[in-house]
Amino acid sequence: MSFLNVEHLSFTYAENTENQKVALSDISFSLSKGEYLVVTGSNGSGKSTLARIIAGLLKAQSGSVSGDSFRKNDSHKKTQKKIPITSVPNGMVMQNAKNQLIAETVIKDASFGPENLNLPKDECIKRAEQALELMDMLNAREQLTATLSGGQQQKLCIAGILALTPELLILDEALSMVDPERRGIILNYIDEYHKNGGTILSITHNKDEASRSTRLIHLQQGKIVFDGTFPEFSKTHSFFSPTYEKRKITTSLDEKTKNNIIINVENLEYTYPKQTELFKNFSLSIQKGTLTAIIGQSGSGKSTLFELLSGLLIQKSGNIYAKSRPVLAGQDCASTIFEEFAADDVAYGPQQLGLSGKALKQAVKNAMDTAGVPFNDYADRRTTFLSGGERRKLSIAGIIALDAEIYLFDEPTAALDPESAVATIKLMQDLCSSGKTVIFSTHRIEEAEAADRTIILDQGKIISDSAQIKNSAYNELYKVTPYSNAADIASLSSSAIGSYNKGNSIIHKMSPLAKYIVLLFFFITVLTAPSILLLSVICTLSVVYVLLAQYPIKKLFKNFLIVLPWISIFFIFQLCFFPPQSNEKVIASFYFISLTTRKIELGLYTTLHYLGILCSLSAFVHTSTESDITDGMEALLKPFSFLEIQTKHICLITSIIFRFIPLLMEEAAIILKAQTVRSSGTLSQPQKKSSILSKFRLLLPLFIPLFIRTLQRAELLAEALDARYYGYY
Template sequence: MSPRPAPIRLSHVRLVYEGDVVALDDVSLEVARAERVCVLGANGSGKSTLASVICGLLAPDGGEVELVGERVCADGRPDLEAYRRARRSLGLVFQNPDDQIVTSVVEDDVAFGPENLGLPREEIAARVARELHRVALDDYAKADPSRLSGGQKQRVAIAGALAMEPAVLVFDEPGSLLDVRGRAAILRVMGRLAKAGTTLVHVTHFMEEAVDADRVIVLDHGRVALEGTPDEVFARGAELIELGLEAPFAARLSQRLGLPWTCSEQGVVDELCTLGTVPNVQKSLTDGCPQHIKDVHELGTVPNVQVEHASFSYSGRSQALEDVSLEILEGTSTAIVGQTGSGKSTLLRLLCGLEVPDSGRIVVAGNDTSTRRGRKAVRRVIGYVMQHPERQLFAETVEKDVAFGPRNLHLSEGEVTRRVDAALELVGLSERRDASPFTLSGGQRRLCALAGILAMEPEVLILDEPTAGLDPRGRAMLRRVLARLRERGITLVQVTHSMEDAARSDRVIALDQSRLVAAGTPREVFSPANERRLVQSGLGIPRSLRVARELERRGWPALGEPLTTDELVGAICAKGTAPFPQSGGELSGA
């Protein structure tokens, strides 16, 4: 019997968007049945376009495409009937769940795909219940998706795709809005689907998510730049950096410590415990393993934001925030962390005066948000960067987009020009001021939107998941900008699912199930006393701290509280040897 054909076959595919933007350029690719392929690449490299071609949403301008046994496109000419047949076996989870949710009830949305397949009512009901349970949304079956958090919406979209039981399932950045636990759960689901015979294509900017794939493909300007197993691709660190990417944390750590190359944190720990020392420790020390990398800032002493016993609930839903009290000091950076649906975005809306607490009060820069006048004053001093701020770009040029806000304040042209120049200089886009914002890379569009808010000269800048959807280069660029703002005395408040970003802040606020569970410096919040609660809340602790504690548990001397890779490397190099190395054990706190 002849082998079954590969469910995905692309041959010399080329796709050009309007304006002669080449999104895919001579891409040839074959994915076997039950293979798990991870697609990486910088923003604008063509990943989402490739995902759309594979799931039958886009037909290329040239080349051939065969999907689940159907030759859907030949020489750039689509066969519409073949596409219609193929799409019954293809599934896609979009990067933004709002592009995928179509109904006003969660269970109806999950049922939408199976209903269009003409399945019996009993089968549809069984699939809906099964997939809602798989993404931990059993209690939200009757909820309105528009009232859910971004992460909860993403889980609704994932459940809807799984309910169709596709032969090929494409995930386009499914974890960009999810917490640590949510991303881990999706990866476990992918593993089970692959074992059950589903072909998976996973687009992501999280390098760690590619480690368990069968194959990794790296795109650059629409072309396949690298391809191979995760170990093969991530061993080419210099090339990855040139492509705007990075190796996973464990791979970078093993390289810096002179250990055998591995993409596994557990592998790094096992190797150190087996050796009981760091290879070439003197060289490591002289190459720069400082014990105290993190700058120590003199924190402000004046509260810029005060939240006093604030509670809030949306109409017809349980409380989104319950009896939350906290202070944010002037000129500091604060990270707000919490599992999906814990109340983070709600807290931001309250701080911005977009919502008013049902009880308690919020004061920002001396303005009480309970009054209309107070809310108006708050909006003058706060800049709010929403999730996906680049979607608010609209003008012909970067300069006009950034100038829109200041002009609406009826400032003089001289003052508008001064603010625009300063904002563009700060975000590094001065040389792109005459370009269309829509020709910028993903990271640059995010910075352009941020510049428009900075041109309003806010005292407090509030950001909701500012690095979501950005590649490693874009995330690094944004972090540098935020560091410069912090140096200028602007109070920064950001919601993040990255414990590494939280560890870089002056203070961390942790929410769980609408309540405040921890607040303080990163070392206080990520202390051993809080670790179990953070893990139970779906957060975990920074990777460096997780590795340090596992090493200590297995016999290494106390390594302190290393919150960054630099601090961990410095602590390990300073200790040099482990007097009581032990083998076995697994990392906890993921």
């Protein structure tokens, strides 16, 4: 059998009966073992769809894919005896790294794939460590995946797939968020991997990556329009030809006046939740009408700086001043788009600012046309069917539509084809020429060189600045205070990191199995206690247990108060709608409302049940890592293995439940950030004080987008498990 054969492959995304998006049309080609194939094409040309079908993650609608490197989902035989597997047919690193992460920590995520190949645990760890070392991530092996930057997440995904030792390595824009230094190291490794007989299929927009290939296929509107070598392609096609041009400005940045400073940052300090300090005594001044590029390695603080400047994060100390509140187009464009149709999503911000009717439609049209997603072509397109690059452009359109004075774009050209990337840089230059001020982050040196000023960040410090702008006098600047819901955003983001807190308490030192036994003890005894007295004793012990775990009492009390109103409503419902029985002692009555000893006991039972479960569960998640949760479950279910009952699935489901809740908190935080930025007023308008009613109004628009993203994340998580061969062997 050949290595890979693709014959007459076609695929259509059916948005509705009237509007269908043809992704692939009659694609045919073969791939030999040892080839290095690069697939290029504009955004929306069908590249990712092709990769997913070849990887076995998406079923072809017509045509066929065959060969040794194609994963056939029904070809392997599952037996009771698990045979170790040394390699897999293929492994795919997807475009959105965040959606491919599964485990809580770096080392657990990298070793998850090998664990599904029935390999010994030490071999799984060895493979994971080797892959992490290659990606320069071994020193972060115990770091929480939720705290990684976009570039670090992408490197971890590559490590997780390399640990599988795939016969065919499929890369879908896998290096788009990686800094140039690490990109070069990874590309050199891929070259070495190819020289040693490895086969590669890489989807990329990067000229350097494409030049390393032995073969290049170019897609256009779902069809192959070129199949040859990179030198041949460069002679006949202009795909990589667009170049960045520096904006012409009439005055030097060093020619300062007292009124040209539009952003001034003074002695900023910030520390990540549950992490080390990032910014300390950080100062920066930005001139009006300038285009500033910020570059730096993954995790250097670029995204965090943008969120601090816009007021989405609360700094530890220091001040930020600006002429108006900067608006931010976030890095994670998939989660910042929360409407069903493209035009509706772009219209969200202007609607919040009061636009309607013809003015609203014109603002949306102008923004979409400017961002490269023409209104006439994309207005009625469903956002879920857009490609990664199209989503990126749409998220930019949603920010441009706000007509702000200061724009922050976080990796605005990631996943864009060369022509679109050049157009995006030109778009930002044009904004500056019209009097706007733009700051953007990038990993591409050529993009930074097209800016008026380039700043290099390293671990929260400016190590290079092409234009030394001193903190000169500035007038009419307002203090950028955090949004009124910044604390809510921080709380959601903190929840996304997980509930575990590193400590040295007696409970922390207990074995995973012992923690489960104690948790089960409290659950069973709390729910089965035959009397109020015994239940009170058990609840008292659960409070002692949570104190021994060093769980914050204030937080415990706050969590208890959240549910207490619902318990009260349940109690009132009993008083109003449950008549007393004949043998009950009535303490007081008023019309149809009666208070009896049984109802009081039932109310106490409900309150104590909740208190006991809350204390025991809080102590458990506060002292247990994801490894503790899975290891404890494995130890708890070990007796069933002697009966040849597979317990791995139960352990994984338990782990996913504890992992999925933080994922939803992360999604909620990202959506809330996007909605906040796109519905904000000016700095001259005082921030309204947060109240329960205002929080309810604030969170209400979050529910529907979060529900949709929950379904999408569940589907993506299932695909991520499939990509790591969970349950395959």
